[in-house]
Amino acid sequence: MQTDISKIHTDTHKIHMDIAHIKFLFKQMLRIRRFEEKCAELYTEEKIRGFLHLYIGEEAIAVGIMQALKPEDAVFGTYREHGHALARGLSMDKVMSEMFGKVTGSSRGRGGSMHIFDVEKQFYGGNAIVAGALPLAVGLALANKMQNKKNVVVCFFGEGAVAEGEFHESLNLAKLWHLPILFVCENNGYAMGTALAISESEQHIFRKAQSYGLAAHAVDGMNVVEVESAASQYCNSIRNGDGPCLLECNTYRFRGHSMFDTQLYRKADEVDEWKSKGPIKKLKRWLEANDKLSADELIEIEDEVAAEINQAIVFAEGSQLEEISDLYLGVYAEEES
């Protein structure tokens, strides 16, 4: 474990990471983990309704990728996007309030768990049609290119999206038009309950991207440092005008697909095995083994995270619901563009 992470940040990818930054990554992952654990509780209390798709186990991807982005870069998430949103820097208050369906939520409560948007943060959802955001991300990258903006567009999707035509159409368009876009495949092995092996003839997603001419490879999606390193490299290359890339992050979701999942399609042993190499556990072990994280420090981080979550719940609980008289707000724009 020890060599694993240090090797990556010193040799393989040649990016500098100091301990403060690694601790920051740790805290970001922990924020997402604890936030979602609380969301699951709030779901059973019926404070949060609808579908709730937890990112637990996959935190290293969102946290790693976001480190490579600038504020003007754009992000398209999936319907499992609480982690994307928090790692991108949306306020936890607004995200939690969105889960509560309150008007102070990031989408005024209109979207809920699956549709978190924040244009100020260049965060474009929250899309609950599998692969539905890929063409949008391509279009935004096209707009950036046409306006000579150097911004990167990042589009997250699960490996299930690869079976959709829009995945193939989008990769083709991105390469054909030489667009500044990073595709991030969060390969957690299951499209809801369908294992990759029973849905895809080629199970290495990055190879599909390579067949369209994109630079692409797979990384350990449980290793936040490895994800960040790869994302930084790709984003640099995209900013240099080298065209689109795809990063396949191999990962695992520790919880069910949504809160309704009885998980008949996988064995408990398999889940346990992946949990043992979870991204937070992995980084914590490394920090501790290198004497970089004391017990007191860990408590302090946990306390800060807990305080932020409690504050978010207080904020959401105390917020108002949208007036029904404002129901039609945002169906159409009124102003001329």
Add this chain to the structure above:
Amino acid sequence: MRNQSLTYREALRIAIEEAMNADERVVLLGEDVGNYGGCYAVSKGLSETFGSNRIIDTPLSESGFVGAGIGAAIGGMRPIVEIMTVNFSLLALDQIVNNAATIRHMSGNQVSIPLVIRMATGAGKQLAAQHSHSLENWYAHVPGIKVLTPATVADARYMLGMALKDPNPVMFFEHVMLYNESAAIPVPEDCPDMCSAIVRQTGTDISLVTYGGSLPKALEAARQLAQQDVSVEVIDLRSLRPLDTDTLFRSVDKTHRLLVVDEGWRTGSLAGELCALVAENCFWSLDAPPIRVCSEEVPIPYPKHLEDAVTPQVAKIVEAVLGLLKQEIVS
């Protein structure tokens, strides 16, 4: 004079050209819009003028390039996306209905999608059952998008520019039988606000409400009926969403009768919606039940005589009006 007339197709091309000259954010993308000149030759010559960076030929990936148009609109462009026919737009239905129509509302009014999606619609060219349907009323069902059906050269000339200035996603339906229609060169005053209906001919006996490719048929039917002393008021809806119900109700309150001509299939049609609206809002001023001339409920067949038998025709419209009036006399 012949050189002072303009076809519907040319009017569209001029409108695109004008928009692209006025605003560098405007781009046209779609299948064969560039080198080929557009499958209905609307964009012929534009790639020479504007180059392949702004007149963008796409692969046959309707979902991909319509989605890209939506994304480009989010990113500050003003894209015009051309889809060859409404039948092919079904391959992009997900992007139009699940993204273009929803994202503004779903994001709490944060994301703007100023986009125009143009496509050919309708029957009459013997293109059979996968190139001839009129599905615009499916789109008119969906809140969050606007649906326009320009039926005249003037509307082709000026509605597109209005659609591009609108901050919402706008679907723009061009009936295939209109492309060669010509008229005197229009002026902007010939094309009022894109969402208002126009009374194309005033009358007192019945309101004939229609849109798009059925407008010329409705006007011809009105002409023939005038010879039989039936005064028909012809209303061109122009916009299917939003609907200009004020103009509709005002007309029915005057004529006391309604006939809707709609090339869509009858079941679940826009014509049905219009009849329901009139029944709900003008019931006490009606002298007769609202009636409809729609397409027969079969996929559009290839042979001319069968294709004509499916879609609304002048004779059918005349017959429907006379039938309604006669029924009243009998009763």
